[in-house]
Amino acid sequence: MKTGEENIYMIKKSDSVIINGKSVLRGRVSVQGSKNAALPIIASAILVDDEMVLHNVPDLSDIHVMLEILQHLGASYTFENGVVQLDCRGLENKKIPDELSTKLRASSLLLGPMLARFGECEVGMPGGCTIGSRPLDIHFKGFEKLGAEVYLENGVIRAQTQQLEGDFTLDFRSVGATENLIMAAVFSPSHVILRNIATEPEIMNMIDFLNKAGARIRLTGQATVEIEGVSQLSYCEHQIDPDRIEAATLLIAGVASGGEVTITGAKVEDLKVLLEKLQEMNAKVEIGHDYITVGYQGELVGTTIKTEVHPGFPTDMQSQMCVLMTQASTPSLVIENIFTNRFQHIGELQKMGAKARIEGNVAYIEKSSLTGCRVAGYELRGAASMVMAGILADGVTRVNNLKYLYRGYEAIIEKFQHLGADIAYV
Numbered sequence: 001m002k003t004g005e006e007n008i009y010m011i012k013k014s015d016s017v018i019i020n021g022k023s024v025l026r027g028r029v030s031v032q033g034s035k036n037a038a039l040p041i042i043a044s045a046i047l048v049d050d051e052m053v054l055h056n057v058p059d060l061s062d063i064h065v066m067l068e069i070l071q072h073l074g075a076s077y078t079f080e081n082g083v084v085q086l087d088c089r090g091l092e093n094k095k096i097p098d099e100l101s102t103k104l105r106a107s108s109l110l111l112g113p114m115l116a117r118f119g120e121c122e123v124g125m126p127g128g129c130t131i132g133s134r135p136l137d138i139h140f141k142g143f144e145k146l147g148a149e150v151y152l153e154n155g156v157i158r159a160q161t162q163q164l165e166g167d168f169t170l171d172f173r174s175v176g177a178t179e180n181l182i183m184a185a186v187f188s189p190s191h192v193i194l195r196n197i198a199t200e201p202e203i204m205n206m207i208d209f210l211n212k213a214g215a216r217i218r219l220t221g222q223a224t225v226e227i228e229g230v231s232q233l234s235y236c237e238h239q240i241d242p243d244r245i246e247a248a249t250l251l252i253a254g255v256a257s258g259g260e261v262t263i264t265g266a267k268v269e270d271l272k273v274l275l276e277k278l279q280e281m282n283a284k285v286e287i288g289h290d291y292i293t294v295g296y297q298g299e300l301v302g303t304t305i306k307t308e309v310h311p312g313f314p315t316d317m318q319s320q321m322c323v324l325m326t327q328a329s330t331p332s333l334v335i336e337n338i339f340t341n342r343f344q345h346i347g348e349l350q351k352m353g354a355k356a357r358i359e360g361n362v363a364y365i366e367k368s369s370l371t372g373c374r375v376a377g378y379e380l381r382g383a384a385s386m387v388m389a390g391i392l393a394d395g396v397t398r399v400n401n402l403k404y405l406y407r408g409y410e411a412i413i414e415k416f417q418h419l420g421a422d423i424a425y426v
Helices: 035-047 061-073 105-118 137-145 175-185 201-212 244-256 268-280 315-325 344-351 380-392 412-419
Strands: 017-020 026-030 051-055 076-080 083-087 120-124 148-153 156-161 166-169 191-195 216-221 224-228 237-239 260-264 283-287 291-296 304-306 332-335 355-359 362-366 374-376 396-400 422-425
Touching: 017 380, 026 412, 035 051, 035 061, 035 083, 035 105, 035 175, 035 201, 061 076, 061 083, 061 105, 105 120, 105 137, 105 156, 105 175, 137 148, 137 166, 137 175, 175 191, 175 201, 175 224, 201 216, 201 237, 244 260, 244 268, 244 291, 244 315, 244 380, 244 412, 268 283, 268 291, 315 332, 315 344, 315 362, 315 380, 344 355, 344 374, 344 380, 374 380, 380 396, 380 412, 380 422, 412 422
Parallel strands: 026 260, 051 237, 166 191, 304 332, 374 396
Antiparallel strands: 017 396, 017 422, 051 083, 076 083, 120 156, 148 156, 191 224, 216 224, 260 291, 283 291, 332 362, 355 362
């Protein structure tokens, strides 16, 4: 198998786009594989002392960084046309340096599988988007409750254990902590019970992968999982789920522009809460056996969203909804309950003329006429929302700082172009 060196993320996309606004988006596009499912699944591959094949993997900078980290540990891989072939038989317990770990938030997900496979690990502090405090205290508390020792010294996380077992209740339904603790428990000498876990679709996709490889993980309650330890995991093939956040971005952009967008490859059940909100705003929603269509059918009305853990409204769809709300005839309200700094896009929308204000964790948004200007993205979903705003605005918009966009969207600019947006890389 090739080392994967030739596949390190070499595609250099522009950090800026220019958009001629007032485009109406129409057409059909397919949905990429899920970033938020692929990253923990690739991290969990550390547990598989064998080869494996992953399908529908999105070609994103974060994915390449995660694969680069596994290569640093001794894995070999190829990544081509959405298929990752990964061999982790040669893994060694090496320190994961800052220059790798700080490139993405998901590097924290290496703690659980490294601890399970080697009994100890050293990982530099993770990086990622600037969307507010995302402490790892729930991860650390869970590791310690299950029998590990965790130290944080000079920006390096060190953990060690003889064995992990027991029962732990999460203080908050943290996605990352749930994933980390499940991975850490796979080789328990007995079993582990985790309560009050997050139940996002991406976590279920990771559990499905691990069980295919030989793990014994089962949901025993609404938010409880039991892991019966096994001695090893072996070869499997697995399909990454479609990306529900990219799907939402495309659908919201379509109706916001006054057009109609059809997506294929998405799971309706993963978008249920969004589709209900869009219908509440008077958008047309049509669901077929292999497609979802959302379109403009008349005056939009305002709504209220509260971001919550699954199955509530996802925080990753919040900024896109803020752009849509500027097109509604009545005021809207956004209550952000997950992250402390996820309204940075509001300031950029205000530059474009949006009638919006923030009070604490609440954003108030009224009908607005957006005008093109120079704006920037400050995190992944906020960057996508600014591109959307430029498509709606009157005049020319330049969106800078798109490095965040490429962390989660494989070809969103090209898809907008296909749907009719007048947009080009600078």
